[in-house]
Amino acid sequence: MTRRLQRPRNENASRPSTVAMLLSGFHIPQEPHRQVKKRRIFYGIFPPAASASLPTPLATPIGSFNENTPLLPPSAQASPFPHGQGFSNSDGEAFVTHSRAWHLATSFLSFPDSPFDVSEEDSNDLGVARDGVYLRRKADLCRPETREAISYLMTSGANAVPGENLVEWYTCEVRRHFLEYIRPMLDEAERDITSKARPEHQLSDIILQLRVTCKIYYSVYSTYLLPYIAKVDPIASVEPFHRSLASIIAYCLPSSFPLLLRKTFYAYFTIILSLPSSNSTVADVGLFTSPHIPGADETVHSTDVELELEDDEKATMDQVEANRRREEARSAVFKLVESLNAIELMANGVGEREFAVVIDRIAGEWVSHRFCGRYTDSDLDVADADGDTSMAKVSASAASAEIMKEWLDGSLAPLVRSVMKIIHPGDPDDELPPLLSRLAHRLARVRIKEMFDIIVDFPASMPGIMDLIPTLNTPIARLVLTSTFAYTLHRRLLHQGASTVNILRAYINMIKCFQILDAKGVLLDRVGARVRRYLSTREDTVVEIVKGILCYEYDEEDNDEQDENSVLGPMSPAKDDLMNFKEGLRRRIVIDADVDDEDEEDILKEISTELQACAHMGADKKNEVLGAAAAASLEDLDFDDMEWQPDPSDAGPEYRRDKGTDIISHLFTMLESTKFINEFQNQLGKRLLLQPTSEFLREKATIELLKVRFGENEMQNAAIMLKDLSESRKIDTHLRDKTIGKHITSSLLSGKKLQDEETEIHLKVISRLFWPQHMISEGDFKLPAHIANTVGRFNHEFELFKKSRKLNWLKEEGYAIVELELTDRAYRYKQVPTYAATLIHAFGGLPDVPHNDIPGELNGGLVGNAWSIGQLTEKLSMSTDLIRKSLDYWVERHILTEYPLDCNVYYVMETLPRTDIPASRRTTPHTSPIKRDDQHSAFVTPRRRRALSFVSESSTDTEGEDAGARKEEQTPARQDADDDDPLANPRFTMAWNYISGMLTNQGPMTTDRIFNTLSLFLIPMGGLQFDAVELDQFMMKMEENGRVDKTPAGWKMRRA
Amino acid sequence: MSVSSTSTNAAPAGASVTNVTKRLQKELMQLMMSPSPGVSAFPDDPSNLLKWTGTIAGPDGTYFEGKTFKLSFSFPSDYPLQPPTVVFKTPMFHPNVDMAGRICLDILKDKWSAVYNISSILLSLQSLLGEPNNKSPLNGQAAQLWDEDPKEYRRLLEKRHQEE
Known part of the structure; x- marks a missing residue:
């Protein structure tokens, strides 16, 4: 019971x-x-x-x-029941x-x-369970x-x-x-x-x-x-x-078991898929294959043998080895999966989870390895450097999606499929997770990271952008893109180190790229705002944009100048005799001063290209652009608009749908229009005055295009500036015809020779009210006499031509062509400001009080005419500032230089100072100075110039050169003659001062020490024209002359 | 205008030593190109222009006639805004020079101006030899003997000069 x-x-x-x-x-x-x-x-x-x-x-x-x-x-349990x-x-x-x-x-x-x-229990090792x-x-x-x-x-x-x-x-x-x-x-x-x-x-x-x-x-x-x-x-x-x-x-x-498993899976899959392993220790593949397989032991031997093989054989061996390793890893993975499966850890367990994680990670790594930094067509085509066959197979024009699919089908999917077969034997083969879209997302992640580079490299990076498009279908993805990109922008572009041109260029590319990515402009709106805000804080944004708009003129001018130069060459021999021409060619270094120091790279050609592109748009499109702003404001009120669509869901608060779709309007809306127009007028004015041609077709076109955007009134000044210029051409032609005609007749009548016809003057008449005021400078100075004559005649003719109007010459504006012929070189400058031209003309003559204290040779270069600033001011009645400016202009070009002992005196460097130390006496190969060839110069100079400009030809006068040459000629002769007075040797005159100075103050010195000290002081001045042996001879002579004594410690000054 | 502005802009604070060097180089050149009789100076070490040695010949008609005196110049890094330190290296017996060679000369102290240069210092010192300022002597004995006992002065000077 x-x-x-x-x-x-x-x-x-x-x-x-x-x-x-x-x-x-x-x-x-x-x-x-x-x-x-x-x-x-x-x-x-x-x-x-x-x-x-x-x-x-x-x-x-x-x-x-x-x-x-x-x-x-x-x-181990006691009975739970009562005893x-x-x-x-x-x-x-x-x-x-x-x-x-x-x-x-x-x-x-x-x-x-x-x-x-x-070891006892594992009886599996013989293959029989x-x-x-x-x-x-x-x-x-x-x-x-x-x-x-x-x-x-x-x-x-x-x-x-x-x-x-x-x-x-x-x-x-x-x-x-x-x-x-x-x-x-x-x-x-x-x-x-x-x-x-x-x-x-x-x-x-x-x-x-x-x-x-x-x-x-x-x-x-x-x-x-x-x-x-x-x-x-x-x-x-x-x-x-x-x-x-x-x-x-x-x-x-x-x-740590999952981690362990993950590591192992990762190591094996890296080998199987031939990915570059992130950790250097490659997994021991022989492990899960039974250790008793004979092949495993051979691995060791084969590596030993490998070392002795030739390189090419080794390569094939490597390939074989890699294949073998791949196979081993593959079987090891299967074994591992099987054994995990046996202990219920694989299917639906930790094993399967880790397997999935690793596959995902591997796929991601492959994508970044394969595609990272390769977003252009050519990059994508490059077969993998590792010689991976699966990647080398990729056909040349394959887009990244195809590459991914190929890899997936060829490498990853079979592997996954075979593993899955072990895990879930019953499952049908084709039930793989959507790996391809996973890869696409991975790729998008890579692309988002390198978005900035893609934009910089646009349009070559088009494939990279195409990679992004399919995945940008959720607001989150778009948000990730914009926030990542905004961060990169902030870090890489919008800082002090980036030049405005670069930022603008990146912005232009950005607009293009994001318009491809998202036609509605939401994304651009999000990232662009930041750039716009930043750019508007930069002072030179306007300048660069305007420069970009006007930049195409450079091409024109370049062609022009080439023509000019080509004329210069072949025509010359007709004027000169052949010898002279050859000589001239050899000695002449014609250096054309650049129109602008600016690098072509730094100009935003894109802007003008875009602007031109707009010009080719149909009229309706233009109207669209025009009316866009107006339409946008009205649109929300238009209740009959059947086409109306709400803003995209992720649009920002400032988003406007019709905020212009073209690049130009993006750029222009960034600026205040008055700022832009002022800058445009400035640069246009500068350009117009600089241009020798009067064909301003492109400027006209540009102004028309800008009128579309800014309105007729805003561009009125610019239009008038252009009109001035074309008027000027007529006036100029007329006045020139008149004056030259009269001049010739008068000279013919008087029987005098035509004297200054080589100086051609062209004028440009501008309406002062419509030009930027700062361009109208009132600086006044005396023009060179022959030019002043011509100017006077122009004045006269103009008053006859346009009654009750007078020419007011703006002497500071304008440019001259200047040719300089110096003893050792010749220059031709195309756009010398008039003041600088006037100044250098003055250097063609000597001042009333010549500077005789300046030696004929300084720093190893011949010294030409010298003027002090005071003398120049007096002669030219130019303001000191302007004189300084002009002097700087020529000092920069190594024509003039400051006299070392008096910073107010400048002299012409007839020959460039020597920078090397002539080790021994150097007799300069003497060439007769070129006589100035007026005819020749006259031939090359005439070019149309602006109204106020004059063409000045200035060169240092021949007399000075002759004198310098004579001096030089005599030098060798005197050197040998005056043996008794070593100081007569000009090479030692200056050096002796130094030598006596140092011997007086520093006590006795050896020749070597003297030479070393001298070289330290004199080389910068170019005054060391002897070597140590010559110095020793010189010192000996000085001893004979009783100026120094030889002591054991070296040379010593003899007491006077 | 632009000359001056660019040159000042191009000289940041760190470049003061180069400015001194430039100035001293220029002074050396001037000294060498147009030497004044009886005085000269030269840098001790061409690589360091801040230390010079100068030489003055004693002016004729003074106790110092026929003798030469060496001086050491040491230029501060803000020369010429500050005067150089000038010391007689040759033993000296002079009312305004103490036994260590230090000189009492107004232009080397409070009356210094940037327009002075080595050459003007040397010339001033040369004239100081002939015309000492006996009112503020550094060497009282010399000041006393200068006027009262020329013979004794000459003897002591000779003695000092032999010490070299």
């Missing part, structure tokens, strides 16, 4: 407790291992239970479940039988108190009575559900064993991870241990217990055990 009573209790207790156990297995990771120990200690204090001496009277783990210690093995309860039972015999059977079965089934020895030592021994131990006991417990007995108890006990026993002995090993392995470099080894250790253990658990279960359950319900009976084991393994896995 008691037994009857007991049974239901037992049952009731055990049912919920199973649940409790499972839950506790999951949720209470509070070191059950230690708890077990504690409990043991606790029970160890009390005397052993009476049941210990009996054949296991009540050893069910039920009681322990109630006490929430689910993992306590029955063997003697079982014996008071009248149904004792059946109980005893049950107990005996239980005892037999449990002691047989229980595991040893130690982990399994992997055999039972390990433990299992064989167990099979030996299995006696018939044990089988009977198990069979009794499983099938009959008092169990309401047959076998349940024993299975539960076994499940428990497995847990106990695993937690107590296997888990510490796993933990141990994890602790080793830091010390061991190879993740694969760790992984293999862990997996091997797990595999062996699980195999034993399962074998025992299936050999001894399963046959009895299977009869009842095969699947349902395995499932609880299976799940329990899987969960305990998953729970006990070292925390």
Whole structure:
């Protein structure tokens, strides 16, 4: 009866407790291992239970479940029942039988108190799955009575559900064993991870241990217990055990196991897919293939042999080796996956998760490796440098999408597919995740990062932009793009180091790119605003834009000048005799002064190109641009507009749909229009005055285009400026005809020779009210006489031509062509400001009080005419500032230079000072100075110039050159003649002053020291014209002359 | 106009030493091109123009006739805004020069002006030899003997000069 009573209790207790156990297995990771120990200690204090001496009277783990210690093995457990309860039972015999059977079965089934020895148990190594030592021994131990006991417990007995108890006990026993002995090993392995470099080894250790253990658990279960359950319900009976084991393994896995797995997968996949490995230690591929495979050992030998091979053979060997490694890695991965699968870690477990993570990461890495920095067509075509065959196959014109697809189909997908087949054998092949779109997103991420470079390289980077388009379909993606790009902009472009031209150029490209990406302009609006704001803080933005608008004229002028130069060459010999011409060619260095110092690179040609492009737009399009602003303001009020669409959802608050779609309007709206127009007038004015031609067709076109944007009134001044210029041409032609005609007739009448016809003057008449005021400078100075004459005649004629009007010459504006012929060089400057031309003309003559104190030769260069600033001011009645400016102009061009001892005196450098030290006496090859050839000059000079400009031809006069030449000619002769006075040698005159200075003050010095000191002081001045030997000779002569004495310490000044 | 502005712009604070060097180079050139009789000077070390040695010949008609005196010049880095330090290297017996060779001359102290140069210093010193300022002597004995006992003065001067 008691037994009857007991049974239901037992049952009731055990049912919920199973649940409790499972839950506790999951949720209470509070070191059950230690708890077990504690409990043991606790029970160890009390005397052993009476049941210990009996054949296991009540050893069910039920009681322990109630006490929430689910993992306590029955063997270590005291009876939960009160003592003697079982014996008071009248149904004792059946109980005893049950107990005996239980005892037999449990002691047989229980595991040893130690982990399994992997080396003994892993019997897989010969390729035949055999039972390990433990299992064989167990099979030996299995006696018939044990089988009977198990069979009794499983099938009959008092169990309401047959076998349940024993299975539960076994499940428990497995847990106990695993937690107590296997888990510490796993933990141990994890602790080793830091010390061991190879993740694969760790992984293999862990997996091997797990595999062996699980195999034993399962074998025992299936050999001894399963046959009895299977009869009842095969699947349902395995499932609880299976799940329990899987969960305990998953729970006990070292925390670094996923990482380990990930690393290993990553290493293998890098090899298989031939990606450049990020970590240098390449995974040992031979690991998961069995170590007994002969090939594994050969790896070592083959590397030794490799070293002795020739390079080309080595390359093929490398290829073979790489292939072999790939194959090895592939099989290793499969093995790994299989073994993980075997211990239930792969499918739906940590293995599959890590596998997916690694595949994703690999794909991402491949994308960045393949596409990073390669966004132009040519870049994309370049086969991978690593010689990866999968990439080399890519056809030349393949877009990145095709490249990705090819790689996916060729490399990644087969791999994934074969692994998935192992994991989920039943699944159909084609059910792969959308890898291609994943790759596309990865690619987009790469492109977003390099967006700035793409924009800088636009339009070559078009493929890169195309990569972005398909993924920019969500507001988030667009936001990522704009915020990343804005950051890059801020870091790389919008700072002090970037020139305005570069920023503008990037902005133009940006507009183009973002219009491709997003035609509605939301993205551009977001990133562009920042650039616009920044640019509007820069002073020179306007200047650069206007320069860009006007820049095309440079081309015209260049052609012009080339013509000019080509005329200069071949026509000359007709005028000169051949010898002179050759001489002239040899000596003449015609250097054309640049129109502008500006580098062509620095000019935003794009702007004018864009503007021209607008010109080619249809009229309606133009109107569209024109009316855009007006329309935009009205649009929201137009309720009949059937085409109306709301703004894009991610548009910013300042977004205006019709804010101009072309680049020019983007640029122009950035500026205040008055600022722009002023700057435009300035630059236009400068340009117009500079231009020799009067064909201002392109300027006209530009003004027309700008009128469209700014309105007729705004561009009125510019239009008038242009009109002035074309008027000027007429006036100029007229006046010139008149004056020259009159001049010729008068000269003919008077019988005088034509004198100054070589100086041609062209004038430009401007309406002062419409030109930028700062361009009208009132500076006044005396023009060279012959030019003043011509100017006077022009005045006269103009007054006749236009009654009641007078010419007011702006002498500072305008340009002259100046030719300079110096002793050793000749220059031709095209656009010399008039004041500078006047000044250099003055240097053609000598001042009233010549500067005789200036030596004929300074710094190794001949000294020409010299003027002081005061003298120049007097002669030219020019303001000192302007004189300084003019002097600077010529000093910069190495024509004039400051006299070292008087900063107010400037002289002409007839020959360039020598920068080298002539080691020995150098006789300059003397060439007769070119006579100025008026005819020749007259031939090359005439060019049309602006009204106020005059063409001045200035050159240093021939007399000065002759004098210099004479001096030089005489030098060698005198040198030899005046042996008795060494000081007469001009090479030593200055040096002697220094020598006497240093000998007087510094005491006796040797020749070497004198020479060294002299060279330090005199070389900068170009005054050292001898070597040490010559100096020694000179000193000797000075000794003869009684100026110095030779002492042991060196030369010494003799007391006077 | 632009000349001056560019040159000042091109001379940041760090370039003061080069400015001194430039100026001293120019002075050396002037000294060498147009030497004044009886005085001369030259840098000790061509690579460091801040130290010079000068020589003065004693003016005729003074105690110092026929003798030469060496001086050391040491230029501050803000020369010519500040005067150089000038010391007689040759032992000197003069009312305005102390036994260590230090000189009491107004233009080397508070009356210094940037328009003075080495040559003007040398000439001033040369004239100081002939016309000492006995009212503020550094060497009291010399000042006393200068007028009262020319013979003794000459003897002591000779003695000092031999010490060289």
